[in-house]
Amino acid sequence: MTLEEAFLLDTLRCRFKYLREELGFTTQETAQHLAVPLTDYLTYEEGERLPDVLTILHAAALYQVSVDYLLGQTEQPRRDD
Structure with a gap:
């Protein structure tokens, strides 16, 4: 894994968790909003796996933030807007 990939994983992990908690969502609720299995969502928040592009776009819309912010x-x- 490159340094850039590690940074991206960590940034997404932190921002997904922070924004989810800001809205008061559980991980299950967030997974449902993003239309991904809970197990997949948990790997994003744990920094084990990168979400696909559509999930990042849906997360940006859900949290009302820019994709640039999610990606650091x-x-x-x-x-x-």
Whole structure:
């Protein structure tokens, strides 16, 4: 695994968990909102696996943040709609 991949895994892990807790969702509720199995969602929050592009897009919409924020490209969470 490259340093960039490790950074991305860690960033997504932290942001998925932080944003989920901010909304007060359980992991099960979040998995349902994202239309992924709970086991898959747990691997994202544990930093074991990267979500696919559609899951990242759905998460950005669910949390009302930019994809850039989820991916660690910006520290500004909100989208400029």
